[in-house]
Amino acid sequence: MIDPHADMQHDKALSRRTLIKATGIGALAVAASPVLAQAPAGPVAPPSTITSPPRDFSRHGAPTTYFSDPDMIAVDPVFNNYIQPNSAIQRLWTGALWAEGPAWNAQGRYLVWSDIPNNRQLRWLEDDGRVSVFRVPSGNSNGNSFDFQGRQLSCEHLNRRVVRYELDGSATVLADNFEGKKLNSPNDIVAHPDGSYWFTDPPYGGQLYEGAPDAAGGPSNMSGKLNPRLGQLPGIGAAKRELPTNCYRIDPSGRIERVVTEEQVPDPNGLCFSPDFKKLYIASTGKGPGDTGPGGKGDIHVFDVGTDSKLSNPKRFSDCVIDGVNCGPDGLRCDVDGNLWASSNAGRSVGYNGVTVFNPDGKLIGRIRLPEVCGNVCFGGPKRNRLFMAASQSIYAVYVNTQGAGPG
Numbered sequence: 001m002i003d004p005h006a007d008m009q010h011d012k013a014l015s016r017r018t019l020i021k022a023t024g025i026g027a028l029a030v031a032a033s034p035v036l037a038q039a040p041a042g043p044v045a046p047p048s049t050i051t052s053p054p055r056d057f058s059r060h061g062a063p064t065t066y067f068s069d070p071d072m073i074a075v076d077p078v079f080n081n082y083i084q085p086n087s088a089i090q091r092l093w094t095g096a097l098w099a100e101g102p103a104w105n106a107q108g109r110y111l112v113w114s115d116i117p118n119n120r121q122l123r124w125l126e127d128d129g130r131v132s133v134f135r136v137p138s139g140n141s142n143g144n145s146f147d148f149q150g151r152q153l154s155c156e157h158l159n160r161r162v163v164r165y166e167l168d169g170s171a172t173v174l175a176d177n178f179e180g181k182k183l184n185s186p187n188d189i190v191a192h193p194d195g196s197y198w199f200t201d202p203p204y205g206g207q208l209y210e211g212a213p214d215a216a217g218g219p220s221n222m223s224g225k226l227n228p229r230l231g232q233l234p235g236i237g238a239a240k241r242e243l244p245t246n247c248y249r250i251d252p253s254g255r256i257e258r259v260v261t262e263e264q265v266p267d268p269n270g271l272c273f274s275p276d277f278k279k280l281y282i283a284s285t286g287k288g289p290g291d292t293g294p295g296g297k298g299d300i301h302v303f304d305v306g307t308d309s310k311l312s313n314p315k316r317f318s319d320c321v322i323d324g325v326n327c328g329p330d331g332l333r334c335d336v337d338g339n340l341w342a343s344s345n346a347g348r349s350v351g352y353n354g355v356t357v358f359n360p361d362g363k364l365i366g367r368i369r370l371p372e373v374c375g376n377v378c379f380g381g382p383k384r385n386r387l388f389m390a391a392s393q394s395i396y397a398v399y400v401n402t403q404g405a406g407p408g
Helices: 004-023 025-032 077-082
Strands: 072-074 090-094 099-105 110-115 120-125 131-135 141-146 152-156 161-165 171-175 189-191 197-201 246-250 256-260 268-273 279-284 299-305 311-318 328-334 340-345 354-358 364-369 376-380 386-391 394-399
Touching: 072 077, 077 364, 090 120, 099 152, 099 328, 099 376, 099 386, 099 394, 110 141, 110 376, 141 189, 152 189, 171 246, 189 268, 197 268, 246 268, 268 340, 279 328, 299 328, 328 376, 340 376, 340 386, 354 386
Parallel strands: 099 141, 268 328
Antiparallel strands: 072 364, 090 394, 099 110, 110 120, 120 131, 141 152, 152 161, 161 171, 189 197, 197 246, 246 256, 268 279, 279 299, 299 311, 328 340, 340 354, 354 364, 376 386, 386 394
């Protein structure tokens, strides 16, 4: 005798199996099961973040964002106001050797950044996501920005100079020496509404990977064993480091003045102004090639900016130590509320690389976890409400519920 209840249970099982097969839920269930997933099918990849469950940041990865991205972390509840619901962190592109200096061109609606070791600048177009080589050679450029007239500013490690790309396509050298001495390797630059430009000059370009070492006997090539001319155009490789690691201001007339000394902020790196331009933030990073002192401590400093552009009241803004981990800052940007968004280099401390966000008082309010060390950030997009992050080999982006302050 046929049991009708058994038939009904059999039909339900069939329909459920059919549904699982069609939607792929079965595969996800197996992957999520701690019992069935004990033996991995292939080599185990290194951890990317401590996201639970682990995520794939590529376009082909499974969905991760259920109302808010799991790697946007509110350390203080106030940061929830800046997390954009339903916005996921996306890896837009990968393929650099060391991605740095992202800057947003509002008129062209594109992101430009440096791939320092490859001696090139790249460009991402918002309309179709296409990435192309924008400028090569780039002088091993590092930091980029745009001024209030829409002109691109670039810091060149190899040529030890700061350049501005004019609207007609020509280039102007803004600075390559101070008091007759060659600059070290300009790193990052920002524009001020008064027409001046402010930039940092640490020594990181004085190495093989990101520029060229000093000529024999120079601080980064004391033994003379390195040949700084290999692979370079004529004229490269004769310079020696002559200056401490300072910060400078280029006034509208072109005059260059030192505004922050090495004693105040050793190895200055990223910098930015507060929205009202009354404060200047500077990241101090680790010991660079040729440094004779201890180098920076991986912290952030802040100065008051007077109406005469003179700096005063220096103090440490944050030591950037979170849960005992030094989240070494590099690039800096402020939003319109005065919060400081700093890239984070925590090395092998998985889960701490990415971005740290501080309120104007220096209190940590939020973090963004990335699977790679992050070197620099900028706000962009048509509404300037998208955070772009240059992280090691890749470019990431996420929409946020605020806007970046200032151009570039």
